[in-house]
Amino acid sequence: MASDDTSGKDLTAAGSASVEHGSAAAGTAVVARDAVANPGFPPHRPRVTDLDPKADKRAERTVYTLFYLSIVGSIFAIAAYMIFPIVPEDPGSVRLNNLFIGMGLALALLALGIGAVHWGKALMHDVEGIDERHPVRGSDETRARAVEIFQEANTESGFGRRTLIRNSLIGALVVFPLPAVVLFRGLAPQDQDPVALLKQTLWEKGTRLTLDPTGTPIKASDVTLGSSFAVIPEGLTDLEHGKLEEKAKSAVILVRMKPQDLNELPERADWSYDGIVAYSKICTHVGCPVGLYEQQTHHLLCPCHQSQFDVAEHAKVIFGPAKRALPQLPIAVDAEGYLIAQSDFLEPVGPSFWERQ
Amino acid sequence: MSTTTNMTPAETKKSGGFTSAAANYLDERTSISTAVKELGRKIFPDHWSFLLGEVALYSFVIILISGSFLTFFFQASMAEVHYDGSYVPLKGVEMSVAMASSLDISFDVRGGLLMRQVHHWAALLFVASIGLHMLRIYFTGAFRKPRELNWVIGFVLFILAMAEGFTGYSLPDDLLSGNGLRIIDGMVKGIPVVGTWISFLLFGGEFPGTDIVGRLYSLHILLLPAIIVALIALHLLFVVVHKHTQYPGAGRTNNNVVGYPILPVYAAKAGGFFFIVFGVVMLLASFFTINPIWNYGPYDPSPVSAGTQPDWYIGFADGALRLIPPGLEWVWFGHTWSFNILIPLVGLGLFIGVVLSYPFLEAWVTGDKREHHVLDRPRNAPTRTAIGAAGVTFYAGLWAAASSDIIATHFKLTMEGVIHTLQAVVILGPFIAYFITKRVCLALMKKDREIVLHGYETGRIVRLPGGEYIEVHQPVDEYERWKLVSYSDYKPLALTPNAKGKISPVQRVRAGLSRWFFEDRIAPVGSKELEESHGDHH
Numbered sequence: 001m002a003s004d005d006t007s008g009k010d011l012t013a014a015g016s017a018s019v020e021h022g023s024a025a026a027g028t029a030v031v032a033r034d035a036v037a038n039p040g041f042p043p044h045r046p047r048v049t050d051l052d053p054k055a056d057k058r059a060e061r062t063v064y065t066l067f068y069l070s071i072v073g074s075i076f077a078i079a080a081y082m083i084f085p086i087v088p089e090d091p092g093s094v095r096l097n098n099l100f101i102g103m104g105l106a107l108a109l110l111a112l113g114i115g116a117v118h119w120g121k122a123l124m125h126d127v128e129g130i131d132e133r134h135p136v137r138g139s140d141e142t143r144a145r146a147v148e149i150f151q152e153a154n155t156e157s158g159f160g161r162r163t164l165i166r167n168s169l170i171g172a173l174v175v176f177p178l179p180a181v182v183l184f185r186g187l188a189p190q191d192q193d194p195v196a197l198l199k200q201t202l203w204e205k206g207t208r209l210t211l212d213p214t215g216t217p218i219k220a221s222d223v224t225l226g227s228s229f230a231v232i233p234e235g236l237t238d239l240e241h242g243k244l245e246e247k248a249k250s251a252v253i254l255v256r257m258k259p260q261d262l263n264e265l266p267e268r269a270d271w272s273y274d275g276i277v278a279y280s281k282i283c284t285h286v287g288c289p290v291g292l293y294e295q296q297t298h299h300l301l302c303p304c305h306q307s308q309f310d311v312a313e314h315a316k317v318i319f320g321p322a323k324r325a326l327p328q329l330p331i332a333v334d335a336e337g338y339l340i341a342q343s344d345f346l347e348p349v350g351p352s353f354w355e356r357q
Numbered sequence: 358m359s360t361t362t363n364m365t366p367a368e369t370k371k372s373g374g375f376t377s378a379a380a381n382y383l384d385e386r387t388s389i390s391t392a393v394k395e396l397g398r399k400i401f402p403d404h405w406s407f408l409l410g411e412v413a414l415y416s417f418v419i420i421l422i423s424g425s426f427l428t429f430f431f432q433a434s435m436a437e438v439h440y441d442g443s444y445v446p447l448k449g450v451e452m453s454v455a456m457a458s459s460l461d462i463s464f465d466v467r468g469g470l471l472m473r474q475v476h477h478w479a480a481l482l483f484v485a486s487i488g489l490h491m492l493r494i495y496f497t498g499a500f501r502k503p504r505e506l507n508w509v510i511g512f513v514l515f516i517l518a519m520a521e522g523f524t525g526y527s528l529p530d531d532l533l534s535g536n537g538l539r540i541i542d543g544m545v546k547g548i549p550v551v552g553t554w555i556s557f558l559l560f561g562g563e564f565p566g567t568d569i570v571g572r573l574y575s576l577h578i579l580l581l582p583a584i585i586v587a588l589i590a591l592h593l594l595f596v597v598v599h600k601h602t603q604y605p606g607a608g609r610t611n612n613n614v615v616g617y618p619i620l621p622v623y624a625a626k627a628g629g630f631f632f633i634v635f636g637v638v639m640l641l642a643s644f645f646t647i648n649p650i651w652n653y654g655p656y657d658p659s660p661v662s663a664g665t666q667p668d669w670y671i672g673f674a675d676g677a678l679r680l681i682p683p684g685l686e687w688v689w690f691g692h693t694w695s696f697n698i699l700i701p702l703v704g705l706g707l708f709i710g711v712v713l714s715y716p717f718l719e720a721w722v723t724g725d726k727r728e729h730h731v732l733d734r735p736r737n738a739p740t741r742t743a744i745g746a747a748g749v750t751f752y753a754g755l756w757a758a759a760s761s762d763i764i765a766t767h768f769k770l771t772m773e774g775v776i777h778t779l780q781a782v783v784i785l786g787p788f789i790a791y792f793i794t795k796r797v798c799l800a801l802m803k804k805d806r807e808i809v810l811h812g813y814e815t816g817r818i819v820r821l822p823g824g825e826y827i828e829v830h831q832p833v834d835e836y837e838r839w840k841l842v843s844y845s846d847y848k849p850l851a852l853t854p855n856a857k858g859k860i861s862p863v864q865r866v867r868a869g870l871s872r873w874f875f876e877d878r879i880a881p882v883g884s885k886e887l888e889e890s891h892g893d894h895h
Contacts, residue, residue, distance in 0.1 A: 024726040024727045024728070025724065025725070025726040025727075026725055026726075026727055027723045027724025027725035027726065027847070028723055028724055028725070028847045028848055028849065028850050028871060028875065029723065029725050029727070029845055029846065029847050030846045030847065030848055030880065032846070032880075032881065032883055033883075034883040034884045034885045034886075035842075035843075035881070035883060035884065036838070036839070036842045036843070036881075036882065036883065036884050036887060037884070038607065038608065038609075038610060038839060038843065039607050039608075039835040039836055039838075039839055040607065040608050041607060041608030041615075042607050042608070042836040081467055081468060085467060086443070086464065086465060086466075086467055088443045088465075089443050089444075089445050090443075091444065091445075091464070094443075094463070094464055094470055097467055097468065097470075097471075098468075098470045098471045098474070098642075098643060099643050099644070101467070101468050101471055101643075102471050102639055102640070102642055102643025102644075103640075103643050105471075105636075105639045105643075106636050106637075106639035106640045106643055107636075108636075109632045109633070109635045109636030109639055110632070110633060110636030110637070110639075110640075111636075112629070112632040112636075113629045113630060113631065113632030113633035113634075113635070113636055114629065114633060115629065116625045116626070116628055116629025116632065117625065117626050117629035117630060117633065118629075119625050119629075120621070120622050120623075120624075120625030120626040120629065121626065124621055124622050124625060125621075125622070128400075128615050128616055128617060129398065129400045129615075129616065129617065129618050130400065130613050130614070130615050131399065131400040131600060131613065131614045132612060132613055133600055133611070133612050133613060133614060133730060135728065136503040136598065136599060136728065184558065185558075187558040187559070187561055187568075188557045188558045188560075188561050188562050189561075189562055192557075192562065194553050194554060194556070194557035194563070195553060197562075197563050198553070198563075212659050212660075213657070213659075230659050230660065232659070242563075243437075244565050244656070244657070244658060245562070245563040245564065245565065245566065247657070247658045247659060248539075248563070248564055248565065248658035249563075251658055251659040281659060282658070283543075285543065285678075285697065286539070286540045286542070286543025286544055286547070286678065286698070287539045287540070287542060287543040287564075288536055288539055288540065288543075288661060288665075289658060289659050289660065289661040291659075291660065291661040292661075292663060301772075303661050303662065303663045303664065303665050303762065304536065304540060304661075304665055304675075305675075305678050305679045306679060306761060306762055306772055306776065308772075317683060317684075319683065319772070319773055319776075320679075320683060320776075321678060321679065321680075321681045321682075321683065321685075321697045322683070322697070323683070323684055323685065323686035323695075323697060324686065350543070351542070351543035351546050351547065351695075352546065352547060352686055352693045352695045352698075353546040353547070353552055353553045353556075353693060354546075354548075354549055354550055354551075354552055354553055354692050354693055355553055355692070355693075356688075356692075356693040357688050357691050357692060357693055
């Protein structure tokens with residue numbers, strides 16, 4: 001395959017720059033007639049270690065010292081494993097365990113690596129070698145033989161001639177993966193419709209607003225002016241299954257403002273209670289929790305993509321990639337003074353989806 | 358291959374004792390001597406930029422090693438448990454088994470945290486080194502014939518590496534990873550027609566469901582690694598078939614490859630380099646915490662922390678979501694069209710499509726069907742380099758946008774100001790970068806010409822007998838000069854009618870692109886020109 005002669009200086013025949021493989025078209029390349037000639041390889045420059053036996057000796061010492069150091073590092077890592085055990089409930093012990101095992105291993109690896117590279121660079125034979133390149137394409141004979149083989153196979157099998165067999169084979173090969181596609185329908189429950197699920201949450205008429213995560217009901221009188229609460233529907237914490245799925249739709253943020261500061265839509269005039277409003281906490285962009293409430297500006301900020309919603313202006317979008325306002329949960333107060341939902345959300349919460357309308 | 362039969366007499370000599378007996382045993386069963394003969398002295402050229410691909414390969418090996426360790430402890434289940442491990446602040450907190458086992462790896466397995474951090478750091482390094490490796494390939498024109506297909510393979514590996522990263526990021530089921538999945542869910546739902554159902558199938562029901570971690574785990578440790586290993590093998594096979602490219606240099610031609618042999622020099626240097634990369638990752642893992650899931654807590658759809666960010670390589674996609682102008686969502690024909698999601702998705706798709714197909718585009722424009730084994734210095738392909746700089750700027754703008762909130766809070770700027778600035782960077786930045794880069798490249802080429810023709814300025818001023826002052830120029834030696842003159846040069850395609858006397862629209866496009874690429878060209882210095890200039894070295 002290659003001439004692996006390492007005597008670099010001999011092979012300076014590689015003269016002119018315009019030597020090309022075969023007769024491939026050069027396209028719009030300019031093939032200069034008076035191109036400067038390749039001067040051939042520059043004279044070899046010996047290294048310090050080639051000239052000075054002391055330097056050679058020193059490099060040798062460095063290399064084996066590094067290898068021994070690597071052994072020390074490995075042993076240190078093993079020792080550290082025992083000397084620095086993890087003491088339950090003591091995070092400091094984890095840190096020491098991590099640090100010292102890691103340092104031992106790092107020493108072992110780095111010393112080994114640096115030693116080997118130094119050996120290669122400073123001590124091993126330093127004269128560059130040359131391989132010749134050959135065109136990647138097979139030789140004309142090889143290619144002709146390859147074509148011939150396909151022709152022979154075609155004749156012997158009748159693949160091109162027996163078109164009925166060929167076409168039915170292609171058909172069978174196309175159809176046979178289809179059952180696999182159908183099988184993947186089983187990835188999600190067969191008896192559920194995602195669209196219907198996305199359009200309902202745990203909220204319904206009379207559901208109490210409770211604190212996240214304790215589930216304590218909230219009295220309207222406990223919501224001080226300017227405060228905001230993360231809220232979940234009553235009963236969420238008691239769910240056996242689907243707690244996170246329900247929470248991912250039902251999470252609500254509760255804010256109290258001065259009633260005169262609230263600019264409510266006329267049709268939603270009775271959705272709030274004494275300046276207390278409840279909005280879905282799930283961003284209408286891609287569904288992150290809109291958790292950052294700025295009391296002074298009454299803006300809600302989504303930490304994921306910085307959509308901002310103005311609570312005073314029925315949570316409409318004032319900045320960022322989201323388009324729709326946060327859905328509002330109509331609330332009221334029950335006989336005991338606890339905040340309750342008047343109904344479920346009147347529109348799907350969270351990110352947009354195709355069948356949303 | 359008569360080698361094997363020729364080897365048999367050697368066996369009778371019994372010169373080398375055990376080693377030779379073992380080698381003979383092996384060769385008689387594997388013909389391994391053929392491989393050693395073919396590969397053992399194979400030449401690899403030397404350059405620091407060739408190490409970037411090696412870093413990628415080695416970090417993948419580190420990921421495999423550390424990842425295998427982690428699989429022995431990690432449990433990919435979303436069943437709810439009350440945490441009962443060593444980390445006190447989370448004791449009794451309800452979380453998934455995946456999260457609990459990740460915490461156990463961190464706090465109850467000796468060296469477990471170290472391996473987790475090695476795995477994560479190596480993963481970051483893996484994607485980063487692939488990215489830099491691709492930039493090296495691009496800016497030196499190493500993707501040209503015969504390596505276009507290897508560019509495609511490498512590109513697919515880059516995508517797969519990001520997929521591996523994202524699936525891995527999602528496994529511990531902590532607050533950040535859950536939020537990442539939430540964003541994926543929201544993006545998928547924004548796809549017209551099929552989005553809702555894809556999300557439903559992906560999560561096995563409603564988000565987040567109890568299936569996703571297990572499913573991502575299968576992808577993360579089985580399917581994706583298997584494809585990656587296969588593609589890496591193919592990628593390296595092509596490197597062997599093509600032989601490595603080399604930078605221009607005296608004595609180097611398109612028909613040779615100059616460097617050091619695998620045995621022994623490359624075995625020592627590349628093998629040693631593996632341990633250096635591993636050692637650096639180990640140092641990072643020992644000293645720097647990464648992904649402290651215990652601070653984030655288990656996934657819960659309601660709480661969130663400010664400054665949430667994906668791992669760096671997903672940043673460009675997250676940034677694209679952030680930079681989209683407001684209000685791009687409409688209801689048409691009774692369906693919701695989320696252009697605030699579709700535009701980033703399609704835009705990024707187009708971007709990576711252009712990256713993927715660039716080698717074929719350039720090959721079509723130049724019409725050059727020759728093999729290219731000597732690399733271009735970036736300056737010698739000004740338009741390509743400028744396009745690359747534009748692409749890098751576009752990517753960097755999107756990437757920076759993933760930290761828009763952190764930039765705003767850190768530098769005390771307004772969120773709106775940062776977003777609007779980055780929107781401008783993403784749209785205008787590429788044009789500015791293109792223009793500047795191209796001019797810089799052309800200027801550098803002019804400088805090279807100047808050096809070839811008139812040598813270096815020495816700063817030594819001499820007064821001639823006639824009273825004239827001149828600066829003495831030092832001529833460049835012929836080896837150094839070769840690097841400056843030996844580049845491939847193209848001229849714009851002249852539009853000529855075909856046999857029927859017509860100019861096809863395709864040709865017109867090609868000529869237009871060719872003009873764009875090569876209109877501003879600086880030809881390499883020729884020998885005649887060089888000859889004529891010799892009197893000028895004053």
